[in-house]
Every structure is written in structure tokens, then in C-alpha cells.
Amino acid sequence: MSRLDVRKTYKLYIGGKFPRSESGRSYEIVSAKGEFLANASMGSRKDVRDAVVAARSALSGWSGATPFNRGQVLYRVAEVLEGRRAQFIEEVAAGEGLSTRAAGAAVDAAIDRVVWYAGWTDKIAQVLGNVNPVAGPFFNVSAPEPTGVVGVLAPQGSSLLGLVSVIAPVIASGNTAVVVTSADRPLPAVTLGEVLATSDVPGGVVNIITARTAEVASWLAAHRDVNAIDLTGVAGADGVHWAALEAEAAGNLKRVYRPMVVDGRPVEPDWNADPGLGRIRAFVETKTVWHPKGL
Amino acid sequence: MPTFEYAPAPESRAIVTIEKSYGLFIDGAFTRPKATFATINPADETVLAEVSQAGPKDVDKAVAAARRAYEGVWGTMSGAERGKYLFRIARILQERAREFAVLETLDNGKPIKETRDVDVPTAAAHFFYHAGWADKLEYAGLSAGGAEAPRPHGVVGQVIPWNFPLLMLAWKIAPALATGNTVVLKPAETTPLSALLFAEVCQQADLPAGVVNIITGDGRTGQALVEHPDVDKVAFTGSTEVGKMIARSIAGTSKKATLELGGKAANIVFDDAPIDQAVEGIVSGIFFNQGQVCCAGSRLLVQENVHDQVIAKLKRRLGTLRVGDPMDKNSDLGAINSKAQLDRITALVEAGVAEGAERWSPECSLPAKGFWFPPTVLTGVSQTHRVATEEIFGPVLSVLTFRTPQEAVAKANNTAYGLSAGVWTEKGSRILWMADQLKAGVVWANTFNRFDPTSPFGGYKESGYGREGGRHGLEAYVTTAPATSSTQLTGATR
Numbered sequence: 001m002s003r004l005d006v007r008k009t010y011k012l013y014i015g016g017k018f019p020r021s022e023s024g025r026s027y028e029i030v031s032a033k034g035e036f037l038a039n040a041s042m043g044s045r046k047d048v049r050d051a052v053v054a055a056r057s058a059l060s061g062w063s064g065a066t067p068f069n070r071g072q073v074l075y076r077v078a079e080v081l082e083g084r085r086a087q088f089i090e091e092v093a094a095g096e097g098l099s100t101r102a103a104g105a106a107v108d109a110a111i112d113r114v115v116w117y118a119g120w121t122d123k124i125a126q127v128l129g130n131v132n133p134v135a136g137p138f139f140n141v142s143a144p145e146p147t148g149v150v151g152v153l154a155p156q157g158s159s160l161l162g163l164v165s166v167i168a169p170v171i172a173s174g175n176t177a178v179v180v181t182s183a184d185r186p187l188p189a190v191t192l193g194e195v196l197a198t199s200d201v202p203g204g205v206v207n208i209i210t211a212r213t214a215e216v217a218s219w220l221a222a223h224r225d226v227n228a229i230d231l232t233g234v235a236g237a238d239g240v241h242w243a244a245l246e247a248e249a250a251g252n253l254k255r256v257y258r259p260m261v262v263d264g265r266p267v268e269p270d271w272n273a274d275p276g277l278g279r280i281r282a283f284v285e286t287k288t289v290w291h292p293k294g295l
Numbered sequence: 296m297p298t299f300e301y302a303p304a305p306e307s308r309a310i311v312t313i314e315k316s317y318g319l320f321i322d323g324a325f326t327r328p329k330a331t332f333a334t335i336n337p338a339d340e341t342v343l344a345e346v347s348q349a350g351p352k353d354v355d356k357a358v359a360a361a362r363r364a365y366e367g368v369w370g371t372m373s374g375a376e377r378g379k380y381l382f383r384i385a386r387i388l389q390e391r392a393r394e395f396a397v398l399e400t401l402d403n404g405k406p407i408k409e410t411r412d413v414d415v416p417t418a419a420a421h422f423f424y425h426a427g428w429a430d431k432l433e434y435a436g437l438s439a440g441g442a443e444a445p446r447p448h449g450v451v452g453q454v455i456p457w458n459f460p461l462l463m464l465a466w467k468i469a470p471a472l473a474t475g476n477t478v479v480l481k482p483a484e485t486t487p488l489s490a491l492l493f494a495e496v497c498q499q500a501d502l503p504a505g506v507v508n509i510i511t512g513d514g515r516t517g518q519a520l521v522e523h524p525d526v527d528k529v530a531f532t533g534s535t536e537v538g539k540m541i542a543r544s545i546a547g548t549s550k551k552a553t554l555e556l557g558g559k560a561a562n563i564v565f566d567d568a569p570i571d572q573a574v575e576g577i578v579s580g581i582f583f584n585q586g587q588v589c590c591a592g593s594r595l596l597v598q599e600n601v602h603d604q605v606i607a608k609l610k611r612r613l614g615t616l617r618v619g620d621p622m623d624k625n626s627d628l629g630a631i632n633s634k635a636q637l638d639r640i641t642a643l644v645e646a647g648v649a650e651g652a653e654r655w656s657p658e659c660s661l662p663a664k665g666f667w668f669p670p671t672v673l674t675g676v677s678q679t680h681r682v683a684t685e686e687i688f689g690p691v692l693s694v695l696t697f698r699t700p701q702e703a704v705a706k707a708n709n710t711a712y713g714l715s716a717g718v719w720t721e722k723g724s725r726i727l728w729m730a731d732q733l734k735a736g737v738v739w740a741n742t743f744n745r746f747d748p749t750s751p752f753g754g755y756k757e758s759g760y761g762r763e764g765g766r767h768g769l770e771a772y773v774t775t776a777p778a779t780s781s782t783q784l785t786g787a788t789r
Contacts, residue, residue, distance in 0.1 A: 127436065128436075130765075133749055134747035134750050135420065135747055136745070138742070138745065140749075142750070142751050142767060227756070241547070243546050244546075244547070245546075246542075246546035246547055247542075247543045247546035247547070249542075250539050250542035252711070252756070253535070253538065253539060253759065255760055256546075276775075285736065286751050286767050287735070287736060287737070287738065287755075288736065288738070288752070289738045289740060290738070290739045290740060290742055291726065292741055292742050
């Protein structure tokens with residue numbers, strides 16, 4: 001007699017907890033071949049707003065943590081990811097329609113990417129900051145600080161490697177994030193939430209909403225308590241117009257990370273390429289402090 | 296307290312020749328003046344000159360000239376050669392410094408001692424600083440990690456305000472040119488003259504035609520420039536309201552933008568601060584340039600137990616300020632730049648009084664003609680008052696109190712803006728803690744309103760995005776994305 005397996009319920013990840021959508025809705029997630037995989041929570045405007053509150057609450061603790069501490073926590077994320085490697089390979093392979101081998105390569109790259117950003121946390125200020133030799137008797141230093149609460153439209157295609165490639169640079173510098181997952185491939189994101197919840201990332205630092213991108217993106221773009229938005233996930237998202245989102249983001253002058261555009265259309269970047277510092281730069285603010293020198 | 300009488304010490308205006316009317320500076324030459332409007336001296340309301348209102352066709356011509364210059368000469372010139380042009384411009388600005396100072400004071404209304412000692416020398420220094428960057432951009436740390444060497448965007452449209460006309464021009468043009476971009480710049484409607492004189496400097500420096508184009512006009516000209524499809528990057532300094540309009544107008548395009556917008560800076564004085572120095576910092580923080588400064592220390596947050604002492608010393612000090620003829624070398628405060636600005640200051644101060652603030656100004660006789668507002672202190676201001684939340688952009692200080700450092704931080708950060716902040720205390724650890732907590736792009740500790748070409752300037756939150764000056768300021772004028780013909784890559788708008 002074969003054993004009946006215990007299926008997982010995929011929920012949201014907000015403020016360190018795993019609630020269902022307040023809307024009570026769910027939607028069917030199917031594999032690349034069209035087979036039923038799971039029902040995911042269908043996040044709503046209210047879920048986004050709850051996630052922003054959680055991200056704002058977590059900001060002072062996370063941005064105030066030492067960069068060394070953030071680096072250790074991010075490295076811990078990589079450790080726990082590695083431990084769940086098999087589970088992620090299965091989810092990525094099913095969702096993206098990859099062979100086990102190709103999915104394995106994507107999961108490995110995702111783990112290595114987190115390690116890469118873990119090593120950045122205590123180097124960002126050294127690389128992006130400097131002393132300014134002003135023409136007067138003053139100490140003057142410029143250093144990056146996290147921008148604040150960052151809304152992230154995660155890529156629609158790359159459900160784990162792309163996902164960690166947009167989350168890690170946001171939180172490495174001390175921002176907190178509200179992430180709207182790939183609409184059709186959200187399952188690895190929920191599992192990533194479980195990884196984050198068990199690897200010392202404080203609740204609220206990363207909040208994960210599975211949802212129809214077109215339904216919730218504009219609420220995130222227009223939210224007055226969000227400081228920046230990453231529009232990467234507009235590429236391939238049904239019914240999402242990034243120009244409209246950028247225009248809504250202007251309401252409180254959010255910093256906008258635009259999608260990559262080829263021949264007039266947003267496309268997903270090559271996640272295997274060297275990420276560079278662009279995503280870290282995009283979500284930091286340079287603060288310059290002056291003080292006189294004298295006896 | 297006795298007031299010392301000073302004999303008048305007016306600077307001569309003979310050094311500067313102002314034309315009767317000006318055309319636009321496009322492609323290295325001035326056009327014939329047309330559709331002109333007057334620019335006046337705000338200190339006495341006399342007409343200084345007529346300048347042209349650039350229409351959409353003029354904007355087209357200027358952008359086309361900039362494009363030709365970018366593709367034909369400036370974008371391909373070696374950094375070293377570009378740098379030498381900028382060094383030339385810096386030197387000419389120094390040589391003609393007095394002329395610029397006089398012209399700026401006449402057109403803007405700010406005291407000659409400020410244009411002479413701050414605006415003009417700092418503008419020259421900006422060109423000198425950026426000249427040196429032109430052939431060293433690959434050392435600026437912008438292109439590591441898979442990114443390509445920094446390249447210019449192309450044609451930059453720049454719109455600047457009236458509070459520091461020449462200095463803002465320098466902040467905009469120097470980095471743009473150093474990085475290989477060409478420029479169409481629109482000075483403010485009320486202060487176009489120093490930019491037009493700068494056009495002459497470009498001619499004297501033999502700057503290739505079209506590299507710098509100066510077009511005058513009102514907001515319509517600025518809008519046409521910002522929205523022009525062949526402008527690759529926009530740089531704007533001005534109000535948050537217009538900044539948001541620009542951010543909306545470039546949404547969904549490949550245009551980049553830097554926005555340097557409003558502020559409502561807190562200047563925080565702790566009870567252990569050197570009070571006399573703090574009072575000087577409060578005065579320069581809010582009365583420098585008649586308070587028409589985006590980073591002005593317009594909210595004084597003073598620790599409750601020293602409030603009365605600080606206010607008494609402040610009032611005593613304000614009694615010694617000389618308000619009057621901007622051309623007089625002894626004047627500390629000059630005229631408000633325009634009637635519209637004076638009306639706005641007046642209305643906001645009246646609103647402050649209506650909401651319960653107590654208004655005080657030193658005795659001073661203001662000239663009958665021109666636009667004048669006395670240095671004003673509003674005490675008893677609470678956080679919800681309009682004078683505590685809205686940018687007044689005038690010589691008006693709103694005074695609030697606090698008890699603990701945490702309360703000071705909460706109040707200081709309780710604003711949509713985040714441009715600058717000041718902290719006054721003798722305790723070093725508290726300075727550094729405060730500097731960490733304050734959400735502002737520039738924090739001045741035991742000083743205020745300091746500017747330097749090497750020091751990045753720009754805000755958090757609704758004070759805009761991007762930095763100007765220093766190594767960080769270069770970032771806004773270059774791209775490090777791979778260039779391929781079929782691919783139009785865009786990154787963060789920052």
C-alpha cells in the first residue's frame with residue numbers, strides 16, 4: 001500500500017508569518033506542462049499594504065544592524081537554501097519546465113548569488129563611499145545608506161535565480177522589501193520565504209506576495225510609504241504597463257529601477273550574467289556629513 | 296544695543312555691460328531677440344534687459360545643435376581635450392568674476408558679498424574640479440563588475456532655478472561636459488542674465504558650437520525641453536511639484552533624470568552646543584540668500600531648556616543684520632527675487648500667525664521699491680503648522696522645541712523632504728548618532744550651508760534623486776550599460 005503524501009499549502013509571507021491572503025482567494029498554479037501543482041494564495045491590495053507596514057516596521061532594525069551581521073544572515077540564507085536544494089530543483093523544474101540538470105544549475109547559481117551578496121554587505125560603503133577633500137577646514141564624508149522600503153516586482157520567468165537576484169541586493173544594504181512574485185511561477189518564492197524564516201532574517205525584512213501582477217503592482221507603485229520600486233517583473237507580465245507604474249511612482253518620487261528594454265519591450269535580463277553593482281546602487285542614498293576641524 | 300552707522304559702500308555696476316535685449320544662444324551664436332520679456336532688478340524693479348521667450352521650434356533648434364555637437368565633436372573628443380576646455384572656462388569665470396558677481400546681484404537681488412564670495416568663486420571651482428575628471432572617468436569607480444567604461448548619455452536638458460543662477464548653471468553644465476554630454480540649459484525666467492553672459496564665456500573659450508546652448512523662457516520652455524524626444528537626460532533643480540511632473544513625463548521612456556527639489560531642513564540645537572556658534576549657524580542657515588535656499592535650515596529645533604537663551608541671542612544677532620541695497624558691500628540681506636515669491640512668503644507667514652505662531656522681526660527699514668521681506672522668526676510653532684511643513688523659501692525661521700535626542704530625530708524626519716539637516720552639540724558620539732538617524736542627503740554638524748565641488752549634494756525622499764558634485768555626481772551623467780544597436784537598455788532612473 002503506497003503512502004498518501006502530505007501536500008504543502010502555499011501561503012504569503014508577511015512580517016515573518018505565513019498568512020493566507022486576507023481576500024480569501026487562491027489561484028491554481030500549473031506546471032510548464034499544464035499539470036496542477038498547487039493552489040497559491042492570490043494576494044490583494046490589502047495584503048500589499050500589510051506587507052508595507054511590516055517592511056516599514058522591520059526597517060530600523062535591519063538597516064541599523066551591522067553590515068557584518070547582515071552578511072552573516074545572508075550567508076545563513078545560502079546555507080539553508082543549499083539544504084533545501086532538492087526541493088527547489090523540483091519546484092523550479094516543474095514551474096519553468098527545465099530538466100533536473102538545468103534546474104539544478106539554476107538553483108546552484110541562486111545559492112551562489114546569495115553568497116556573493118552576503119560578502120557585499122560590509123563592502124558597499126567602502127566601495128560606494130569616500131572622503132571628500134573640500135576646500136576648507138572640514139571633515140567631509142559621503143556614504144551610502146539604504147533607501148528604505150523597496151517594492152520589488154520579481155521576474156516572471158526565473159522563479160528562483162531571478163528572484164534571489166532581485167531580493168538580495170535590496171536587503172544587502174539594509175533595505176526591507178515587499179516582493180510581488182512571478183504570477184505564474186510563485187511556488188519557489190513561497191519556499192524561499194520558509195528559508196528566510198528559518199535563517200535569522202528578521203520578520204518583515206522580506207515580505208512575499210503571490211498575486212496577479214497586474215492587480216497589485218499599481219498599489220505598490222503608488223504606495224506613499226514605499227521609497228523605491230524595482231520594475232523588473234513587468235517583463236512578460238500580462239496587462240502591466242511599466243510607464244504607468246513609473247508615473248504612479250512619481251507621486252512620492254520613488255526611486256525606480258526600470259526594466260531592461262529591447263526593441264521597445266521590457267525583457268528579463270540574463271540572470272547568469274555578472275550582476276555588477278547596479279542593483280545595489282539603485283537602492284541606496286548617499287549621505288554626506290560635514291564637521292569643522294579645529295582646536 | 297547701538298547700531299553702528301555704515302557709510303554706503305556700493306559696488307560699481309560699470310564693470311558689466313548689459314545689452315538692451317538678448318536672443319537665444321544656440322549653436323555657438325546668439326539668435327535675433329524675439330518674443331521678449333523683461334528681466335528686472337528685484338531690488339528696485341527697474342528693467343535690466345529684455346530676453347527672448349524660446350518656443351518649441353527654438354527648443355528643437357537648440358536640441359538639434361546639441362545633438363550635432365555631441366555626434367560631431369564633443370562625444371568623440373578625448374577626455375583630456377574636453378578637460379582643457381573646462382579649465383579654460385573656469386579660468387575665464389575667475390577672470391571675469393567681478394562682472395558676474397555684479398550682474399548676478401542686479402538680476403537676482405542677493406547681496407554682492409554673497410555673489411562675490413560664494414556664488415561666483417564656487418561656480419568657477421565647479422568647472423575646475425570637473426575639468427580634472429574629464430580624462431579620469433574610468434577611475435571613478437562607476438564601471439566595475441561587468442559594466443562597460445562610462446559613456447555619456449548624449450544631449451542633456453537642464454532647467455535651473457533663480458536662487459543661485461550661475462552656481463546652479465555650473466553644477467549642471469560642468470559635470471555634463473566633463474563626462475562628454477552636450478547641453479541645452481534653461482535658466483530661470485527671472486534670472487537669465489548670468490547664463491547669457493556665460494554663453495559669452497563659452498565663445499571666449501572657443502568651446503565648439505552647440506556643446507552648450509542657453510535658451511531663455513518661462514515654464515513652457517522648460518517643459519518643452521524636458522519633454523523633447525531627443526533629450527537623453529534631464530537635470531532639474533526646483534520645486535518638488537515640478538519635479539514630480541518631470542518624473543511623470545519621463546515615465547516609460549529611456550530618459551534619465553536627476554531632480555534636486557525642495558527641503559524643510561531641521562537645524563537641531565542641543566543644550567550643550569556652543570550657543571554663540573550655533574546662533575551664527577542658525578543665521579547663515581536661514582538668512583543666507585534671504586532663505587531662498589532649498590537646503591535652508593528653516594526649522595530650528597532647539598532643546599527646550601536652552602530655548603529662551605538661544606532665542607534671546609538669536610534676536611540680538613538679527614538686530615545687527617543689515618537689510619538693504621544688494622549692491623552695497625555691507626548688506627547682509629538683499630531683495631526677494633520676485634513679486635510672486637514675496638507674495639508666497641507673505642501668505643505663508645500670515646498663515647503661520649493665524650495658526651498661532653508668534654512673529655518677530657528686528658527693526659529695519661525696507662526700501663520703498665523692490666521686493667523686500669524682513670528677517671523673521673516664528674516661535675511657538677508646532678509640527679502641524681504650515682510653516683513647519685511647507686517650504687517657505689524666504690527669510691523666515693520656524694522655531695520648535697524638543698527634549699530628547701529621539702524626539703529631535705522624530706521631529707526632524709517628520710517631513711516629506713530629506714535634503715539637509717543641521718546638528719549642534721559638543722558631544723561627538725551624539726553628532727555621529729544623529730547623523731546616522733537623520734534622513735537627509737547632507738548633514739552639517741556644528742556648521743551649516745557649506746558647499747564644495749567635491750562634496751555630493753542631493754536629497755532623500757521627496758527632495759529628489761541623484762547627487763550633484765563630487766565623485767557621486769558623475770554617476771548621473773554616464774551610463775555603463777552595454778551598448779548594442781538593437782538593445783535599448785535602461786537601469787535605475789537615479
